[in-house]
Structures are given as C-alpha cells and as structure tokens.
Amino acid sequence: MKGSLIIVGFFALGIVVGLLSLVPQSLIEGDVSYYALCALMFCVGISIGCDSDVLSSFKKVNPRLMMLPLMTIVGTLAGTAAASFLLPHRHLFDCMAIGSGFGYYSLSSIFITEYKGAELGTIALLANIIREILTLLCAPLLARWFGKLAPITMGGATTMDTTLPIITRASGQDFVIVSIFHGFCVDFSVPFLVTFFCSL
Numbered sequence: 088m089k090g091s092l093i094i095v096g097f098f099a100l101g102i103v104v105g106l107l108s109l110v111p112q113s114l115i116e117g118d119v120s121y122y123a124l125c126a127l128m129f130c131v132g133i134s135i136g137c138d139s140d141v142l143s144s145f146k147k148v149n150p151r152l153m154m155l156p157l158m159t160i161v162g163t164l165a166g167t168a169a170a171s172f173l174l175p176h177r178h179l180f181d182c183m184a185i186g187s188g189f190g191y192y193s194l195s196s197i198f199i200t201e202y203k204g205a206e207l208g209t210i211a212l213l214a215n216i217i218r219e220i221l222t223l224l225c226a227p228l229l230a231r232w233f234g235k236l237a238p239i240t241m242g243g244a245t246t247m248d249t250t251l252p253i254i255t256r257a258s259g260q261d262f263v264i265v266s267i268f269h270g271f272c273v274d275f276s277v278p279f280l281v282t283f284f285c286s287l
Contacts, residue, residue, distance in 0.1 A: 152268075155236060155239065156269050160280070164183055164187070166186065180285075183284045184203070185210060185211045187281045188243075188244075188277060190243035190244050191243070192212050192215035192219070194281075195211050195215060198278065198285065199211045203285055221241065222254075227256070229241055229257070230257040235258040238250075239265060242254060242266070244270055244274040246273075247266065247267045247269070251266055
C-alpha cells in the first residue's frame with residue numbers, strides 16, 4: 088500500500104508542477120511519455136527475464152487454475168462494459184480500455200494518455216490504483232467471504248508483485264504459485280488489450 092501512496096503522491100506533485108507551469112511546454116508536447124513507456128517496457132522485460140523461478144514455477148500450477156487469468160480478464164471487461172451503460176458520456180471501448188489496465192496503473196495510463204488524451208489517462212491511473220489499494224485492504228475479507236481465489240482475481244496484474252504478500256497471508260502459501268502465474272498472464276495481456284480497445 089505504501090508504494091501506491093507514493094505513486095499517488097507523485098501524481099499530485101505532477102499536477103502541481105503542471106498548474107504552476109514549471110516544465111517547458113516544448114518538453115510536454117514532445118515524445119517524453121513515449122520514451123518513458125519504452126523505458127518502462129524495457130524494465131518489465133528485464134524483471135521477467137532475470138527471474139528464472141517465475142518461468143519454472145508455472146509447471147507446478149494445477150491445469151484447472153490456468154483458466155483463472157482468463158476468467159479475471161473476462162470478468163473485468165464484462166464489469167467495465169456494464170459500467171459504461173451507467174456513464175453515457177463515456178464510450179464503451181474507453182471504459183473497457185481503462186478496465187484492461189487490471190491494476191497495472193503505470194503502463195496502462197501511459198498507453199491511454201498516448202491514444203486518448205490526458206483526461207482518460209488520469210481516470211485510468213486512478214481506477215487502477217484504487218483496484219490495487221482495495222486488494223491490499225480487502226484481501227482477508229475477500230478470502231473469507233468468496234474463497235481463496237478471490238483476492239487473486241481482485242489483484243489483477245499486481246498479484247505477482249505488489250499484492251503478492253497480502254494475498255499469500257490471506258489465501259495461504261499454497262496459492263503463491265497460482266498468484267504469480269495469474270499476475271504474469273494478466274500483466275502480459277495489458278499492452279495488447281489496452282491498445283486494442285483504444286484503437287476501436
């Protein structure tokens with residue numbers, strides 16, 4: 088949760104810097120966000136490539152549980168599609184693009200800002216941070232009320248990193264590999280689904 092609060096703090100700091108016009112306009116209008124995105128994708132690739140345990144642990148996952156990432160993706164997209172009917176000023180595919188972040192706020196918000204503008208990118212950032220914070224706060228209750236897999240599906244793309252400790256505490260050590268596998272698969276889908284819905 089501390090990491091999420093730090094991200095929100097930097098976001099608020101960015102708003103203040105923008106309001107005070109402390110950054111040259113030429114820098115903002117350039118390709119800074121594109122280069123930041125490239126650097127972020129490079130770092131994600133390094134983190135996956137350096138962790139040999141992640142790839143080897145996938146072999147231990149129960150074949151039935153391999154459907155869990157797909158169910159998370161389908162459920163999230165169905166939920167965001169339903170939410171779009173309550174938000175008539177928002178397009179269906181814009182809502183689904185936001186949902187396709189699955190809690191991966193740093194990557195999805197940059198993509199959405201690039202394709203759809205800063206307003207929708209900001210909404211995506213906040214929606215995905217809220218998803219992570221709710222997972223961190225509610226994981227024990229979700230595991231008690233809806234079963235051991237509930238905190239994992241709630242965590243989305245974050246279940247292989249930031250929310251893994253709280254999921255392990257709430258669901259048990261037996262679900263660590265499932266959580267890592269789930270996070271890896273959902274994480275991998277984010278750039279493809281976000282760009283797909285943004286292009287529609």
